[in-house]
Amino acid sequence: MSNSKDIGIIDCGISNLGSIVQTVSNLGHNPIIVSDPEQISDKSHIIFPGQGTFSEGMRRINSLGWNEVLRSEVLDRGKPILGICLGMQLFARFGNEGGHVDGLGFLEGEVSKLEDGGRRLPHIGWNTVCQSRDSRLFFRIPQNVDFYFSHSFVLKLNEESIATANCKYGQTFTASLEYKNIFGTQFHPEKSSKAGRQLLKNFCEVEVC
Amino acid sequence: MLKIRLIPTLLWKDFGLVKGEKFSSLRRVGPILPTVKVYNARDVDEIMLCDVGATAKNTEPNYSLIKDVASQCCVPLTVSGGISKLEHIEKLLVAGADKVALNTSMYSNPFLLTEAAERFGSQCIMASIDAKRNGDRWICVSDSGTKIQTDEPCNWARQLADRGAGEILITSVDQDGTMSGYELGLIETVCSAVNVPVIASGGAAGAKHMVEVLRNSNVSALCAASIFHFTEITPLEIKRELMEFGFPVRIGI
Numbered sequence: 001m002s003n004s005k006d007i008g009i010i011d012c013g014i015s016n017l018g019s020i021v022q023t024v025s026n027l028g029h030n031p032i033i034v035s036d037p038e039q040i041s042d043k044s045h046i047i048f049p050g051q052g053t054f055s056e057g058m059r060r061i062n063s064l065g066w067n068e069v070l071r072s073e074v075l076d077r078g079k080p081i082l083g084i085c086l087g088m089q090l091f092a093r094f095g096n097e098g099g100h101v102d103g104l105g106f107l108e109g110e111v112s113k114l115e116d117g118g119r120r121l122p123h124i125g126w127n128t129v130c131q132s133r134d135s136r137l138f139f140r141i142p143q144n145v146d147f148y149f150s151h152s153f154v155l156k157l158n159e160e161s162i163a164t165a166n167c168k169y170g171q172t173f174t175a176s177l178e179y180k181n182i183f184g185t186q187f188h189p190e191k192s193s194k195a196g197r198q199l200l201k202n203f204c205e206v207e208v209c
Numbered sequence: 210m211l212k213i214r215l216i217p218t219l220l221w222k223d224f225g226l227v228k229g230e231k232f233s234s235l236r237r238v239g240p241i242l243p244t245v246k247v248y249n250a251r252d253v254d255e256i257m258l259c260d261v262g263a264t265a266k267n268t269e270p271n272y273s274l275i276k277d278v279a280s281q282c283c284v285p286l287t288v289s290g291g292i293s294k295l296e297h298i299e300k301l302l303v304a305g306a307d308k309v310a311l312n313t314s315m316y317s318n319p320f321l322l323t324e325a326a327e328r329f330g331s332q333c334i335m336a337s338i339d340a341k342r343n344g345d346r347w348i349c350v351s352d353s354g355t356k357i358q359t360d361e362p363c364n365w366a367r368q369l370a371d372r373g374a375g376e377i378l379i380t381s382v383d384q385d386g387t388m389s390g391y392e393l394g395l396i397e398t399v400c401s402a403v404n405v406p407v408i409a410s411g412g413a414a415g416a417k418h419m420v421e422v423l424r425n426s427n428v429s430a431l432c433a434a435s436i437f438h439f440t441e442i443t444p445l446e447i448k449r450e451l452m453e454f455g456f457p458v459r460i461g462i
């Protein structure tokens with residue numbers, strides 16, 4: 001396909017990449033798992049999936065040399081990046097899971113435990129995503145569609161206008177965000193059936209500046 | 210609002226899918242990949258896949274099978290059966306599983322669950338408990354229901370949640386495959402013992418049984434197998450009925 005893009009999927013050992021690779025490939029793009037930071041520069045878009053704890057995630061990012069590379073690709077070169085779940089949370093200035101830990105600091109905000117109001121944690125399952133403003137990620141996705149969540153911590157942004165959708169489980173929290181070339185979802189689009197597929201399609205079609 | 214999940218359970222043995230009653234008299238119910246495709250097309254909330262022969266034969270999980278299933282599955286996939294080492298979990302996740310469920314290995318190796326939760330995150334590790342009636346109470350069983358353990362399901366569930374399980378799957382061996390309803394007392398007692406999501410399994414024949422268990426306990430998800438193998442009822446029909454009773458469900462777009 002002529003508009004097929006090379007999508008770099010970051011592998012730092014904290015996520016299941018199978019479903020993302022499968023979906024991106026079904027969309028007609030070329031998913032490339034990248035475990036060596038040096039290999040990311042020629043990819044047009046970056047997907048940064050993650051599961052597990054904030055502290056372990058940052059430990060891996062720093063020790064594998066991703067911190068400097070992402071900073072240059074995302075902040076200097078303006079390459080589109082989509083953080084999924086922990087991937088999105090790591091964009092924050094700092095996190096409070098496994099102690100106070102510095103994040104990548106792409107966005108001002110912090111990651112803290114979901115104030116569930118006595119509900120069961122982790123927050124696992126399909127929940128309504130309420131779009132709060134226009135976002136390229138939600139092109140052709142109806143309002144109030146269910147996406148699949150699996151987490152206990154949430155990202156609290158200092159600048160709430162960066163959020164593009166929210167979700168409610170006890171508290172209302174950021175379900176997705178867009179700031180310049182930085183995108184994030186707290187839910188898992190790769191596990192969210194048709195709407196999730198459309199969201200990944202939208203991300204892969206974000207124009208590169 | 211968080212939805213009640215409806216999860217078809219697929220039991221795999223040797224070369225195909227099986228289903229039995231009370232964990233025995235397994236009969237063949239068809240090939241796996243066409244079944245997964247159908248569930249996917251019907252937009253189920255999750256799929257549970259258990260290799261029922263793996264522990265007894267002491268074989269590792271069948272990674273190539275998981276890879277094939279995962280490639281057809283665009284909702285979360287949980288895999289169980291024969292998982293006794295961290296390395297097995299890692300290989301399953303690489304093959305495309307989203308979550309794994311541990312059962313028998315948690316009795317013999319008390320550290321596996323905690324190590325797995327620390328390494329892969331709690332949300333990815335489900336603790337599966339099989340229980341049988343024992344007088345007016347219940348007792349845990351392992352090894353596909355063949356070995357009686359000393360633990361009581363409610364205490365065991367609490368321990369497993371403390372050790373890092375992200376979800377508890379509770380299955381009644383007595384109700385399994387009977388299509389006579391969930392073991393309500395068992396499920397309620399496990400639900401009240403823990404604060405992680407609980408998934409009820411064993412005995413469902415239709416929405417009526419699901420409404421019973423939802424009214425009686427605070428479960429997060431419902432498993433069913435026989436309904437989908439042996440009746441014409443679809444997951445969507447069940448969800449529509451649950452919705453009529455006022456329970457939140459996901460109707461796909």
